[in-house]
Amino acid sequence: MPAPQTYDVIIAGGGTAGCIVAGRLADADPSLTILVVEAGPPTRNDVLHLQPCRYLHHLRPESTTVRFHTSAKSDALGGREMVFPCGQCIGGGSSVNFAMYTRAAAADYDEWAKVHGNSGWSAAELLPFLRKCESYELEAGKETHGYSGPLKVSSGGFYTEVGKEFLDVAAEYDKTRGRLTTSTGSMNATSTGDGRSQWISAETGKRSDIPHHYIYNAEHPNITLLDGFHVKRVIFEGTKAVTTARAKRLVVVSAGAFGSPGILERSGVGQKAVLDRVGVAQVVDLPGLGEQYQDHQVIFVPYVAAPEIHTLDGVVTGDKLENDKWNKEWEEHGTGLIAHNGIDSGVKLRPTEKDLAAIGPAFRERWESYYAASPGKPVIWFGNAALQVHSTYELYLGDMSKYKGGKNFCIVWYLQHPVSLGRLHITSASDPSAPLDFYGGFLDECPRGRRAPHVGYKLSREFARRMPSYRGELVGAHPTADDDEAVEDWVRATVMSAWHSMGTCAMKPRGKGGRGLAVNVYGTEGLKVVDMSICPSNVAANTYSTAIVIGRKRRR
Template identity: 85%
Template structure:
């Protein structure tokens, strides 16, 4: 074993929140020595990270920037195993995600504070951190947005016909819902963004350069930080305790990236604080290998228990997503050619991106969407399986949406087929998707380690998707809604056959080619009981993770399954915090990047206060 190194602060994980904490603390006190240990590779100045359109590249089976976790087979999924990706590189999800700028509803954060007892985590208390991180380039003077932060927020470099047509359909077909000029203002939902020259959907993309607003290029790589040691390609094995005080870590080479490094355990000592920031999948594993968690889990792998925390690794949460593909008119703009490697398309759009920071390279293909709450008519259509969930969780919270529902100007095939590199079902041409994800699924999962010493060992993981019938009912309704929007869009040329439910040959809603859209006032498709069963079977075979994992180190009272307190201290320990999406006590109605950022920003301020560091 190598001799120990000593730092003031050690951060186990170099993802979104960990890099924010490191960058903010390093800037606040240049004398503070910080070690960041990340299992994945560096991302500095790599166009595959800087170009927003490249997110699907990182979901190939041979990806080196994402780690795939496989959930155990599930009866609710028809016996299917499910793949759950998570970012594993410097910057974590911020470096590989869809760059979607969606913020949680204010009531989500208020739930963290009021329902789960976390002082300091209400929407009003988090708003300064939401503002601090961003430079909102859409419109000046918006009260809930920031204008001097390191991360740029813009509408991106293009506005596709798919996005415009989706909103045009909404205006005519769905007149029960209004519009808003800011779909991310925290306090409104169930309203479509206003159609205007720029798309109402925002992105973490710079309007000037067209580059992704990731964390490492704006908190770490953007300045000289001689007090940060950034170590990539190494797994954190465990936290070292003296009694119940965290005093350091052990780490080992990640054999995927450090095959040339002798496989030995290295020790690093922390004089002031250890921060675990390895995400919803990684942080519970580090803690369990350190002796923190359920005794039966630790006994099973031979780890001596240091602290009993039965809630660790439980209450896994995610967003259940489905992309439904349609054939598009050949003259519209989509990302299909760019993401499938078409040379002419890539050469054309790369040139525009390099010269002007605009075009499809500076884009993610998602130009419109809405956070929906069902109407009474919708609730009747969804059926009784969802009614109790609605009454107990949503009805009294009018700011809490049920699904995100929108478009994507490209083909994202079902069950990760395109994500994972199987192009056999890609038929070429232009495609678009209508997609949705459940904002607060009722189903929960769990995960635990299977090895005391190997951080790369597969987890004992169960995702829990569709275990609650309320979730299946929502997906079935959302599929039918997606069909009605898609077939009214002028670019619609039918369903992508093979990517929809298998209906009887004579069934009205069967997937088929079409020579154009139906009239706006056409009757909705009628589904028989047999058709409904086909949709449910398809949902079980198609639903996938939105890679918005959270909740496995929940910020709750210890007696209610909590792992950390409202200061992010691990219960029963000293000098140890968890700072990442695993601390979320309940789900958020948004892509999770914004929430990961606010967790990092708030944690940096709290840590600076505790260490006596002046902090702005």
């Protein structure tokens, strides 16, 4: 670190929200001096970030652009540990995610405002910010979308056979089932009768990440990007936040659901028992900090595909002929499989009465208390991939020890608002890279016999078998038997993180475990938290849109 300097604003974390805050402040007032400190590497003009298909590259164990957190062993998961990835580079998740374009249900954001007390955070109040950030290239004239923002939204550079087949099956499988689709005024981004929406430019075929559209897109002499450095803590003068690199006006903690609570705890903000264990003097008592970790609990179900169809398997496994072919098309035209994320379709579902009966009485109370009166809230997301992931993914996404080569696809699903919560806390007062005391909490509130995951698996199998490209189940990657107990055991052994981490610095009242309302921190001045850690409850969507709106929203 260079000798201590003074900046107007210091942002701890250069991820999705942090880069948006930095870029917009720099553009709004060129006289401001802004320091962004990011633990990961830069991403400028790196094809591994610009090419949408390359997200699996960042999930390699040796990756420097993603950090992997291991949760404690869980009885609910048969005694296994789980690995939870999160972006760690300039741009954070926006630079390494699957580039899926979805939005939360309006009822999700309304819950933030009405239930958790965050004035200004309702769906109607957040929608203008979502519109301002995007250029929606799929359909003109929709009131819920924007057409002049920096981030491009298209259907990507290719339309796979798997994606089309999935949607064809969805249309015919059960015509009585209600599906959530976009209508004028809706927050849900999936287009009617389609699901092909990706954070990809139709013109260039490049990923619509944050740094190339808010930071790298223009000269910002008033922004200092300091990559490769961890933030240890915020230093307080009284209750005002300053740092070794001093902030005259504002410190913004934007290190994500895993990083932000740790920065606060090392700074003396948090619950006393946690701070005492590592020898940090308490500055502000926040008993709920780090105690409400949330994620989507995802299942990827792999199937063998017909050899003649297009999938991303060859591209992501390094096949030279495939890469040479598709790289050339991408470079010359911005199209092809390189300009694609392998995810062409998906639907958000609410259960029918038949489904509720199949799921069983254990879910009925949750349905009646949380979903029944909110018709905009989907229960499950269900889709495809031309590689192995969920929606359908047009490639193999899963345990590589089971990968047999060839062409594959996945049917994927996750529950939108899981009840189970985890927790995470620091284990060192001085080392930001020390492993966290982390427990994911997956399926803790899903007692044996609750069959919502069973229904998801069986529905995925029925869809897959009806798709013309289906050539069987991937051997060793499915339940050993067809009965409910075997399916449940398989779910508990297979479920993984959707990389949608949130909630550890929740914007809630202090008495309900909150860190503060909106982006403020109880008991402090000049300190804000701006990232996915602030979500007080889950959202029925991939989290990129929500991270954007958190960074884009005017601070109050």
